[in-house]
Amino acid sequence: MACHQKDGKGMNxxxxxxxxxxxxxEKSDEELLKSISEGFTGSIGSMPAWxxxxxxxxxxxxxxxxKKTYNPAQ
Known part of the structure; x- marks a missing residue:
């Protein structure tokens, strides 16, 4: 959780x-798992592939x- 911080709010x-x-x-579990697995690069940085x-x-x-810990809409 280093990049997303212990409180789940991410890093500015x-x-x-x-x-x-x-x-x-806003995304399906499949989309989220793909992001975790493959990582991605965006305009402000990148997430490593796991x-x-x-x-x-x-x-x-x-x-x-x-989802259980940080997602208020679950």
Whole structure:
């Protein structure tokens, strides 16, 4: 959670999403898992790919944790 911070609000000036806004509901779990697995680059930074570092089950568990812990709309 280093980039997204312990409170889930992300870091200013980075691509790290603020998990507390409810925006997680704008994307499907499949889209979110693809972002975790493959990473991506945007206009303000990039998110590293976790494929090969985390197993698919670990990525699913991380997503479930984030949605349960930080997503107010869940």
């Amino acid at each position: 000036g980075t691509l790290a999403a603020d998990f507390t806004t409810g925006r997680l509901n 494929k090969g570092v985390l197993s698919e089950d670990q990525m699913k568990a991380a997503l479930a944790y984030v």
